[in-house]
Amino acid sequence: MARVWIPALLRGMTGGQSEIEVAGQTVGELIDQLEVRYPGIRERLMDGDRLRPNIAVIIDGVRSRQGLRQPVNDTNEVHFVPAISGGCSEAHERSR
Amino acid sequence: MSGENQSVEQPTYRVVGTRPIRPDGVDKVTGRAIFGADVRLSGMLYGRVLRSPHAHARIKSIDTSAAEALPGVKAVITGRDFPDPQNKVAASGEGTVNLRSLAHNCIARDKVLYFGHAVAAVAATTPNLAEEALKLIRVEYEPLPVVLDVLEAMRPDAPLLHEDLRTNEMGQRSERPSNVANHTRHERGDVEKAFAEAAVVVEREFRTSMVHQGYIEPQNGTVLWNADGQISVWCSTQAPFDERSQIAEILDVPVSKIKLTPAEIGGGFGGKLSVYLEPLAAMLSKKAGHKPVQMVMNRAEVLAATGPTSGSCIRVKMGADRNGCIVAAQAWMAYEAGAFPGSPVDAGAGVIFAPYRIPNVRIDAYDVVVNKPRAGAYRAPGGTNAAFASESVIDELAEQLGIDPLEFRILNGAKEGDRRADGPVYRRIGFIEAAQAAQAHPHYSAPLAPSRLDPTGKNPAIKRGRGVAAGFWFNWGGKSSAWASLNPDGTVSLIEGSPDIGGSRASIAMQLAESLGVRFEDVKPAVVDTDSVGYNDATGGSRVTFGTGWVAYRLGQKLKQQLKERAALLWDVSPEQVQVEAGMFSCNGHRITIQELAAKMHETGGPIVAGDTFESEEYGPGFGVHIVDLEVDTETGKVQILRYTAAQDVGRAIHPSYVEGQLQGGVAQGIGWALNEEYVYDADGHLLNASFLDYRIPTALDLPMIDTVLVEVPNPGHPYGVRGVGETPIVPPAGAVANAIYHATGVRMTTLPMSPARILEALGKV
């Protein structure tokens, strides 16, 4: 099972847990599993059927480019962090 | 040379690591290079912008009739001429842009949100006439209360810039509207417990002012909206493809209607990633009857209305145990986004503790709108202010523990496998190597550099000191596309889409030359328009030499493969049997050069062409460690930089001169930020120093030679080991200078810039 790090602002939904083992073949499936256990968490990470544009997925220290379709395996460590793509503050523009 | 080069291992390259003359060099030293404002089209009109004299006001009415009636005026536009984009967030290559913010920043609709906000524009037959026409436009404003300071803007009773703005906290919107657009938190371990157990704890609050990128070439745009609906744009931009989409969205036309030709660009540093003038010039062109319109900002407009970077308030608390290990770090960061959300505070939160291995961390980051220009990216956005705060506190911790400041940083330095403050694990990084290189540099063991202000050494008011600081930047890979075609004489034409802002034609061509096995001089690079090459992300994020370089490498391999096939055909062998070494193809005693193969290409199957597009996420972050010697005149508050050394893990320096140049340029900007540069507003939000006379960037006289140490820890994610280098060097200088001022005077400066007035104040002299 992949190890998912729960962002600090979502730990209220996981009873304070910061790292959770989750089953799934892709990032999307991990989020589905999280949603089963912590209803409402999906909406915090996703905007409709895609990841929120200001959130990046980092797997084992490398940013994923395939969003929800990014494959994960049992040894992976998965982080959801603010999307920062070097040099471009446009990356931090937020939808309101 | 000023630099030295320390390589962990040195494979032999023929081209990589040499210092050839850049292909666009002659045009740039003879004045032939065409920058954006040099574009000349027949029948071209000149556009000028009317800007708001208020920092916050409702626009009640705009009367343009008198301006329109002026002979020679061909078009006048206001916000009403533009469609109103939805609150759509465009995925724009490297990230996202809120198009509504962008559109409203280009030209105000019902409200102006900062001094200098565009409200109308005119196109006329001469620039002076356009300027005259602006004076005839009558705008009725209803001034609104102004909020300029980040902390004041966060108060619940602060005047609101956007009535519909709610605070986003990882997908959750606040109930009430607020100027706080976003709050992010990173948390790991238990900071409270760790602080309670720490042997020493240092806590301070830091303030920094809004500062500008200060590129010497003002924003410009020349646009022809043709009668057939095709829109041609010439401008200076770091991001031709992203700006093309921004223009398309703002004008509500399909992106395929726009062709953007990037001109030579006179500096950007992040400030030329989004549009200001181009949509206005397009609309003026259309309204003027499909005539080309050129718009060029003056310096006052550049300073008042184009993306500066955030002023900030940063509180840092760090604790260490008796052995000198940092046990906990906490930061509270609030950045001014300017008039629209989007400060680089999240990036700052990523930078602030990045060089160190810290088990317990909490960081809160707030993005806050104020009545100032919309913040753009500026070289390592958010990083310099963040590192100014953390590196000052680290210096203080080291001092309290009685440990040498570089030793302390090395002791706590992050390595492969350690965690970033925000969680993810580092791959191969070179922080320790960079810090050790700084430590081993003669500068660090030399006596303080001699005084310049007081060559006799007799003036007791002159105090000298040395400071060090570290810095980090994420870097970026991004998407690049390019073409290469072999010419019949064995040279290669390289078609790329990454604007060359500091010598990248050379560094990209060098990688193709290395990969294919030809000389650097045999590669002819060209940067072309958006119709002529596939998508390229911006020239930004320290990505081009890495990302476009990757594509150049792959193009070289692809051409080589085709050449092998041609040689195999000539010799009737299989391509796998053909050996290739430095441009010489051989098999079973046959030998043929690239030049000979190229001459035969039409008889062996036709043109030899390769195209490619690629993106790698294995760019790997950059780390730098700087040392500065300076002197403070404690009578006048003036600080003079005496000696400066910047060490950085650069992965692999493709063209070392330009890598040194990146370090030197970043240092110079960082020193300007540290000592002089700031936006000065009056209480009503009028910018008081919108000129290069009053917004003072460093001159040749303010700086010494800047020594560089290029530490080469090859990045395993690139065929030649390249890492981005451009941004990291602006991160450490403010912290290094502050630490040196402390060691000179005994006073800790906690506000940027550390101008003479602030120094005197801190010294208790005023």
Add this chain to the structure above:
Amino acid sequence: MSKTLVQARINGEEVAFVCEPNQTLLEVLRNTLGLTGTKEGCSNGNCGACNVILDGVLVNSCLVLAVEVAGKSVTTVEGIAGPNGLHPIQQKFLEHAALQCGICTPGFIVAAKALLDHNPHPTEEEARRWLAGNLCRCTGYDKIVRAVLAAAEVLQAAPAT
């Protein structure tokens, strides 16, 4: 506005142009004469991007009225290279990578020419002082100063015409 006919020597050639009395030399060079090598960074004398040499004196062309150059001699960046190729200052700028974006380069090259015309052997400090009227945001000046000092050495060995 009434227009004036101005005759001047620009980059060694007799040139006549018509301008308005309030037009700057910079405007005329760039818009009337098509000499866009001279750059505009600030329009008020603070950046040096518009440097030209006027009768042997280094000036900011944004602060000079076009009518003032009547009967005078103007050298712009386009007039620095000789018939046989680049001037040593230009060559040293390239060899030393003394430009990144290149927008300040024309101004620096013209300023350096004026410096070396006046003072063929400047010290580093003298070069920095002379060049303090030219802003470069990219390079940190290190390589520019080195290029100028290196050009001085070349000129000393073999003066350019």
